[in-house]
Amino acid sequence: MTTLSLDHVSRWFGNVVAVNDITMTVGPGVTGLLGPNGAGKSTLINMMGGFLAPSTGTVTLDGQQVWRNEDIYRHIGIVPEREAMYDFLTGREFVVANAELHGLGAKAAQKALATVEMEYAQDRKIETYSKGMRQRVKMASALVHDPSLLLLDEPFNGMDPRQRMQLMDLLRRMGDEGRTVLFSSHILEEVEQLAWHIEVVVAGRHAASGDFRKIRRLMTDRPHRYLVRSSDDRALAAALIADPSTSGIEVDLAEGALRIQAVDFGRFTSLLPRVARDHGIRLLTVSPSDESLESVFSYLVAA
Amino acid sequence: MYDPTVARLTYRALLGRRRALILGALPLLLIAISVVVRGLAGADDQTASDLLGGLALATMVPIIGVIAGTGAIGPEIDDGSVVYLLSKPLKRPTIIFTKLIVAIAVTMVFSALPTLIAGFILNGNGQQIAVAYTIAALVSSIAYAAVFLLLGTVSRHAVVFGLVYALVWEALFGSLVPGARTLSVQQWSLAVADKVAGGDLISSDVGLTTATVLLVAVTVLATWYAGQKLRALTLAGEE
Numbered sequence: 001m002t003t004l005s006l007d008h009v010s011r012w013f014g015n016v017v018a019v020n021d022i023t024m025t026v027g028p029g030v031t032g033l034l035g036p037n038g039a040g041k042s043t044l045i046n047m048m049g050g051f052l053a054p055s056t057g058t059v060t061l062d063g064q065q066v067w068r069n070e071d072i073y074r075h076i077g078i079v080p081e082r083e084a085m086y087d088f089l090t091g092r093e094f095v096v097a098n099a100e101l102h103g104l105g106a107k108a109a110q111k112a113l114a115t116v117e118m119e120y121a122q123d124r125k126i127e128t129y130s131k132g133m134r135q136r137v138k139m140a141s142a143l144v145h146d147p148s149l150l151l152l153d154e155p156f157n158g159m160d161p162r163q164r165m166q167l168m169d170l171l172r173r174m175g176d177e178g179r180t181v182l183f184s185s186h187i188l189e190e191v192e193q194l195a196w197h198i199e200v201v202v203a204g205r206h207a208a209s210g211d212f213r214k215i216r217r218l219m220t221d222r223p224h225r226y227l228v229r230s231s232d233d234r235a236l237a238a239a240l241i242a243d244p245s246t247s248g249i250e251v252d253l254a255e256g257a258l259r260i261q262a263v264d265f266g267r268f269t270s271l272l273p274r275v276a277r278d279h280g281i282r283l284l285t286v287s288p289s290d291e292s293l294e295s296v297f298s299y300l301v302a303a
Numbered sequence: 304m305y306d307p308t309v310a311r312l313t314y315r316a317l318l319g320r321r322r323a324l325i326l327g328a329l330p331l332l333l334i335a336i337s338v339v340v341r342g343l344a345g346a347d348d349q350t351a352s353d354l355l356g357g358l359a360l361a362t363m364v365p366i367i368g369v370i371a372g373t374g375a376i377g378p379e380i381d382d383g384s385v386v387y388l389l390s391k392p393l394k395r396p397t398i399i400f401t402k403l404i405v406a407i408a409v410t411m412v413f414s415a416l417p418t419l420i421a422g423f424i425l426n427g428n429g430q431q432i433a434v435a436y437t438i439a440a441l442v443s444s445i446a447y448a449a450v451f452l453l454l455g456t457v458s459r460h461a462v463v464f465g466l467v468y469a470l471v472w473e474a475l476f477g478s479l480v481p482g483a484r485t486l487s488v489q490q491w492s493l494a495v496a497d498k499v500a501g502g503d504l505i506s507s508d509v510g511l512t513t514a515t516v517l518l519v520a521v522t523v524l525a526t527w528y529a530g531q532k533l534r535a536l537t538l539a540g541e542e
Contacts, residue, residue, distance in 0.1 A: 051389065051538040068534060070392050078390045084382035086312060088319055100308040101391040141387065 002062055002075060002148035002180045003027050004048060009057035011043050018043040020204040021057070026182050030175035032195030033184040040204040041184040042081060045153045048182070049078050061149060074102070077142030081153035083134065085126060091137045092122035098141035112140040116170065132163030139170070150174060152183040156190050168194050223247065224265050228258045229285035230276065239275045243267075257285065309388060309401040313375050317409055322374055326409070329363045330417030337421040348432060351425035352504040355418060355436040360496075361489055364414040364440050365447055365469030371409040372451025373461035375402040376529075381459060386538060396530035399452065403526055406448035415440035435500035443492035446518050449525040450488070456529040456536075484508040491518045 004026040011019040019040045026048075035041050046052035047059050050066040050073075059066045066072050086094055092113065099109040113119050116136040121129070126137065135155060142150060152171075156164050171194060175181050185191050191198055198215055200208040208215055230236045237249045237258055245264035252259050262268035276283050318326075337354065344350055376399075379385040388398055418440045422433020450468075454461040476483045484490045485508065493507035494514035507514065 046538055049390065051386065051536075053535070053537070070394060073390050073392045076390065078386065080383065080386050082383035082386070084384040085387065086316070086384055088315060089312075097308050097312055098387060098391075101306070101388065101393060103392075 001028055001178070004149060004180060004182070005058075005060050006044075006048070007058050007060070009044075009047060009054045009059060011040075011047060011052065011055045017204055019047070019054075019201075022201070022204075022206045023057075024199055024206060024209060026180055026199070027197075028175070028178050028180050029196045030171055030181045030183070030194055032191035032198040033182060033201065034188065034191045034195075034198050035184075035186060035201035035207075037186050039186075039201045041186075041201055042153055044201065045151055045182075045184055049076065049151050074145065075148050077145070077147035077150045079135070079138045079142045079150070079152040079155055081157065083131075085134065085138060085141075087127035088125065090123050090125055091118055091129070091133075091140075094126060094137060095122075095140045095144060099144040102145040104144060108144045108146075109140075112143045113137075115143055116140045117166070131158040132160060135159060135163070135167065139167070148179055150179055150181045152181070154185060155183050156185060156187070164190075224262045224268070225289045226258075226260045226262065227252075227255070227285065227287050227289045228260055228272070228283065229256065230258070231282040231284065232279075233258050235279055236276060236281050239279055240272070243271055243275075245271055259289070304397055304400050305404060306393060306397050306401045309393070309398055310405050312388075313402050313405040314409065316378065317371060317374050317405065322370065326367060326370055326413045329366060330413055333359055333363055333417050333421050334424065337424040341424050341426075346426040346429065348426050348429050348504060351422060351429070351432050352436075354425060355422055355432065356493070356505070359414070359418045359421060360436055360439055360443065360492065361473060362470070363417070364410070364443050365473055365489070366466070367414040368406075368410045368444060368447025369451050369462060369465035369469055371406045371413070372448045373455035373465050375406040375409075375448075375452055375455065377455035377459075377461045380456070380536070383538060385536070389533075389536065389538075395533040396527075399456070399526060399530040399533055403449055403452050403529075406452050407445050410444035410448050411441055414444060430502050430504060431500045432504060435496040435505055438499050439492035439496035442495050442518060443488050446488045446491070446522050449522040449529075453525040453529040453532075456532045481508065485513075486517075488518070488521070490514070 006022055006024050009019060009022050010017065022044065033041050033044065043052065047054050048066065050069065053067050061072055061075060064072055089097065092109065095109040095113055096106050099105060099112070113122050116139050118133065118136050118140060121133060126134065129137065155167060159167065171181055171183065175196065183194070197211060198209070199206065200215065228236070233251060237251060240246045240260065241249050245262055245267040246260060247263045248261040250259040272286065273283065336358065340350060340354060376385070379388070415437050419433055419437040422428055422436055426432060428434060451461065451465045454465055458464060472483065473487055473489050490507050490509045491514035493505060494509045494511045497505045497507050498511050
């Protein structure tokens with residue numbers, strides 16, 4: 001059982017506060033660190049991994065300081081966001097080197113390569129790898145010593161859906177085995193699919209923490225706004241407002257569209273096409289007008 | 304103190320295609336010039352000494368030292384791949400010491416060896432000139448590698464600073480301002496060469512004892528400090 005603890009951690013660069021007084025505990029299982037780009041996720045992960053000193057506060061792993069403590073890496077596996085990784089080596093050479101640096105041998109490396117299913121390309125140079133293959137080899141290098149804590153910075157960036165699913169399966173398995181797995185992401189769906197527990201960071205602050213279902217509910221239960229164009233806007237508006245999933249509709253004459261505020265996201269999305277069909281109305285445009293991640297987060301922060 | 308895996312990663316990165324070309328070009332140039340000079344002027348001790356002192360020791364050794372010393376760690380820090388070394392239960396001074404050994408070896412192979420060959424071509428090691436300059440190159444390889452490895456650890460512009468030191472301080476400033484010569488790796492190594500060659504073809508502005516003390520002090524201090532800097536190396540996020 002490995003627990004990573006952040007106690008009133010802040011980090012500033014000159015006048016810019018990147019991380020502002022964050023206290024959190026990350027335990028076994030998969031935890032998602034969610035936040036928009038520039039929220040301070042990488043700074044936070046760098047401090048968790050011992051690559052950056054907190055300006056104030058402490059980061060500890062089972063009570064041991066992380067910063068300036070090389071021995072801590074016996075327990076930590078790190079998958080950095082940056083691409084660079086000794087491209088002149090083959091995948092196998094790279095993972096073997098990582099194993100050796102832990103005092104392990106080729107056997108541990110081979111096992112890690114098998115775990116990430118990269119044996120088929122292990123003798124190719126890393127410079128010929130696709131993004132997803134690189135990500136998997138990085139993952140293998142982080143797994144060679146069987147760490148109890150795995151830190152991954154934006155691991156799904158640039159992966160195709162199949163590679164994403166494979167990596168998710170792998171991380172899920174790691175979490176099921178009782179490891180502490182923390183990954184950062186700015187994409188809600190990724191976190192939702194994978195994390196049991198999420199920590200939300202917005203503008204350097206700890207905005208929310210807890211069970212993803214609870215936070216997701218907060219996110220989905222917020223009023224959603226849609227812009228809808230149809231063959232008969234007024235008839236559609238009349239039919240929709242009768243249902244409790246809709247709390248307000250504005251006929252925007254200038255835009256030639258309806259601005260709809262829905263309070264029950266699930267119900268509204270199934271209601272809209274049904275109502276349109278029943279009334280013989282053609283839907284021309286249905287677009288969410290506040291789905292940007294920032295608006296979701298700002299709603300969360302306010303909640 | 305020495306980690307064979309770190310060494311392997313370091314020399315493979317150092318001797319990667321492009322860098323190996325640069326490392327190989329200067330020694331080849333030195334040898335080619337030596338062949339031409341010998342062909343045109345015949346074997347002459349003074350010419351041999353001038354060429355080995357002016358081109359090999361004053362220019363080639365420091366430049367090779369810059370490439371090997373900064374190249375042993377700078378690119379890894381720049382592109383972030385050093386994280387794979389730092390995220391291991393490895394003492395930071397072990398990483399630095401290992402990289403220093405590799406940088407020294409590479410500098411020696413690409414500077415001292417060609418110096419020896421060039422010396423034999425120029426005057427067949429008459430008056431021990433080839434051997435003396437080779438020893439000077441070996442000695443200065445150690446100090447240059449240590450200084451430039453430190454530079455590669457602390458600065459992103461290590462190559463530029465390194466070349467400025469090697470070319471402006473050592474070559475230009477040193478020849479104009481006598482005091483600057485006391486603080487010159489080249490002069491320290493010349494003191495050693497002077498001792499080996501005897502005679503008056505090679506001379507240094509620094510005494511052998513001072514030179515030896517300074518060589519050792521600079522090498523040890525630079526290596527120690529690089530280890531300290533690596534311990535506190537901050538990998539900035541990409542945000």
